[in-house]
Amino acid sequence: MELRSYIVRRLLLLIPVLFGVTLFIFGVTMLFSPTQRATLYVRDPRQLADLPAVIELYHLDAPFVVQYGSWVSQVVTGNLGWSRIVSMPVWEAIWHYLPASLELAIFATPVIILAGIALGTTAAAHKDKPADHITRVLAIFGWSLPTFWFGLLLLMIFYGLFRGFLPPGRLSVQMDILVGASDFIRYTHINTLDAILNLNGPVLLDAIRHLILPVITLSVVQVAFIMRLMRSSMLEALGKGYILTAKAKGLDQRVVVNRHARRNALIPVITVSGYLFAALANGVVITETIFNFKGMGWWAWQAAVNLDIPAVLGFALFNACLFVLVNLVVDILYTRVDPRVRLGQGIQ
């Protein structure tokens, strides 16, 4: 199947998915009564008497079809609505909170992937020996660790005990002032990238310093997946015919593992990397909350528990688009990497 028409077909499939997702969420939110949804605007007990006025103002008691219809017509004209919890339009909120999540994703994904590959390879190369067991138990241990526990402990040690060495937040106060000044241009709002583009060393170092703890927290928890995947695909690759041939020819064990088996074993890992990046970009609520690194996860969580419906819907749209896009990119990459696979055929 031709690449261009394949991409077009996949992107067109996005539309029914978007409709489905938003209809579903709208349906869930309609389970709440107008009064419940009005409390988004009335958080203070003093304003209780004004509930009916609020319901009327925001048309919260109109029938489902009318409300969904008006939301869809708004979206089509580019208006995603107003996110009450962060006091800004939904599309602006996405722009606002995405850079932090992207920054975390950009730094955490390579760490997780590389660590996972290294651990998985070691485990596979020494299958059923102590190194294998220890590596697997350690990785699973990391995955079973509650994120908040580990994160707060790290903060206590590296920020509390070590006198502010690795602080929470995205930037320290003085660097933040610098970044907000007129001679620093914020191209992407991703602090590390902006620092590089502005050729500003101190800001870059400060941003990295603030990234260390959240990235470690995320990595320890996620590395197990990659490790396990790498291990099983390495084992599969090591069992293949050409490996036995290489060994029979007398090639060094390490060369066999590193050059031949690993390259082929990497394929499923690449697949998963895409999803990992997307998941991280979507936001990781607990890490963002503990380390005051507010991104999409924090915003989506606040939206969900406060019934900020326009925000939830906006987040759902963004997420669905990201999901479809990542799927598409991964599928195409897959065909590039593994010549046996053709576009359009089912890939399980």
Place this chain on the structure above:
Amino acid sequence: MSKRFSKMGWIVLVALLCLALVALPACTTPPAEQEEEEEEEISIPFKNPNEFIEMTIGGPECLDPAWGYDTASGQQTTLIYQTLVWWDGTSSNVKPVLCTDYELLPDGVTYRFTIREGVKFHDGGDLTPEDVEYSFERTLVQDRAGGPVWMLDEELLGVYDSADAGFAAIDAAIEVDGGDVLITLADPAWAIPFLQVAAGPWCSIVDKEWCVANGEWDGTEATWMDFHNPESGTSYLWDEANGTGPWMLEEWDPGNQVKLLRFDDYWGDPAPFERVITQQVDEWTTRKLAFLAGDVDCVYVPLTYIDEMDGIDDVQLIKDLPNLTFDAFFMTFDLDPTSDYIGSGQLDGEGIPTDFFSDIDVRKGMNYAFDWVTYLADGLSGEGEQRGSPVIQGLTYFNPNAKMYSKDLDKAAEHFQAAWGGEVWTKGFKFTLLYNSGNIARKTACSILAENLVKINPLFQVQLQPADWGTVMVPNLVTYKMPMFQIGWMADYPDPDNFVYPFMHSTGTFSHFQGYNNPEVDALIEAGKLELDPVAREAIYLELQDWYYDDAPGIALCQPFARRYFTKYISGFYYNPMNPVYPGPLWDMSKSES
């Protein structure tokens, strides 16, 4: 051999792990004893000499002074904008700020404010009397649902919604006269309360030219309804600010922080800090670590964790600050029969009838069953005092000797035996109490009541249920489905009417949802609101305080106290109970290493 070992080895490892789980607690007693000698000296480093940094929970809803009713918004507005008058130090009087003088004219309803000259706005404009007129009129025009403008509506127009008064009335209420502004009240009784309201953030003065140039209401009758009761976020001042205050808005990053920058052309004394940064961090541990690391100067400490901040020299703790807040337990007189929380809905031991609380003996029984000592000690960690009625300390006519209930299970039993012709005692009752999940004080209050009731008579069964404010409590509250609910009120302005009304009047914000309707009390409240003679007024409010005890529409819980946590490097803090600014009067404070 090796394989068997590794298998055995793992089993042994797992067994050891489980044993450790049980054995570890036994080893903890020694560290607990060592604790006393290990009092490490924690020193908080001095950082950021030019900035005042505060870390707290929650953030402002918006920066529009006419819109914001939440404390976080008010906090920022008070630093960016200014009002005609402001509280004089720690006294209960106001002093002129953006005016140089004010007087009440002989007609008793008109105030003349002489506007200060030489005041600049952040954007460069000059303060004129027209700006003052526009600011008040704009606020009355906007009057958004659920906002603070009802106070001005009531005091200047005599209505609840400015649309009911019409533009002519709004226009006439504030007029410019040369270098003065004349503000006309709806009733002479508002003379003093108006000055208190005028010191509130909702009476901030904005720059008319700047507003109009940026698309706000142009000041004419033709367009005023377009700007009345707008939707969230539509006003230009929502996230843009231009005031006369010592700091101007540098950046508002919703959810993260607000940064204010010193305004160099400020008409008064230069601002002591180059920047004021308010950071929003909801995670307590992160806030605490930041405070101890010296990265913030002021931190919000939830009641539950005040013990953790004890004994650290470099922490400056200011406590027992009487908050103008009052918390009470309300009893609903006329419940909705479809409520999920009244059990069977009958007086049969499996529920309560819808008019259960209309019997005064039931209400008094509940009051005697409550234990204030435990509530204040455990629920509020000692940070509060019992009050007998909504008229609390700090309000005029507060009666420190007012009658108050105290725990007396025998008296409670007597009242319950008398209630509903003795049926309550023999049949018992069952209902559910809801409390805001995560709110320890409210949960403790419910627990105390439930557990004491069961002690009085095992047939008195009360179940507790945590509930989310928005999705559960509010819808049930406004539909009369909650048998009892706890709510607090924070002062808008320090007049007893502002407190008595929501708690005791039949149309009061809270008492309305109780279904409390006592015509004598209503009459007293209405009389007290407009009474000019201070002696007569005092008599009315003393009587109302007694009424709360005698009629017991609810259980008067407490007046909580506030605390402030600063580092030792901050000085100049003072507290005016009339207007508890958080974190403090920053324009009079300073920060230095010595």
Place this chain on the structure above:
Amino acid sequence: MTDFKFLARQLLRNPLSLMGIVLIVIFAFVAIFAPLIAPPPEGHLNPYLIPHEGYSVTPRPPSEEHIFGTTQGQYDIFYGVIWGTRSAFQVGLIVIGVVLLAGIILGSLAGYFGGLVDEVIMRITDIFLAFPGLILAMAIVTGLGPSLRSVMIALASVSWPAYARLIRGDILQVREEDFIEASRGLGASNLRVIVRHALPNAIYPTLVMASLDIGAIVLAAAALSFLGLGAPEGYADWGQLTSFARNWIVGPPGNPLKYWYAVTIPGLFILLFVLGWNLLGDAFRDILDPRLARR
């Protein structure tokens, strides 16, 4: 039959899976005998509500009456973790049970019949998968009111699509096998074919995922409790206990690990429980994965 015996033998030989089994058996033991190990006090109505002495907020260290100490609000930690084992099993097994059932039914229908049925079911799973699970779960729990039941409903709603997909994929693979054709040729009904022939061969990878997921479900429930959306306060649930501990992880500056027991003990229980299921699931995978050479 022989397959099952082979499977069991492999599990017991592998040290990691053995460790996993041992852990799970210990927890099951604790859950079953909870009323004996931590008897509820006299007159206590609901054994899942942890008894508390007083209302004081600060946790107290382990002592004679409270072996593991008390957590915020004076709830006994020992009682909480013992009865919490029951809650953990409840949540894990019920959610996975429901999800497996839904996944099997929908996945089999989609895989076996193909065509329109397949398309519809797959698009529905697409919609669920396109939305981040935790956020959807949060919204559902918020709507239904925080309780263990809502958590189970939310997690089940979010997890079933992956299983439906998995079963469908396996059925698709198995569908073309000879023995399926043979039994159809012999006149077996569709249902019989699915249940007696297709499923048993397709089910193993699903079992792998299910056993791994029990741990994930319990962790997700704990995360929801941490965010305030789990079992109500005072309920015997590990996630609830750790959420109490959230603000005591770092104690007073002179003694930051002062309240370690409030944090570590419930955390350890979660960790070991999840570890046990993970090891078991990992071992399943190693043994059942047809791509790996069997020893």
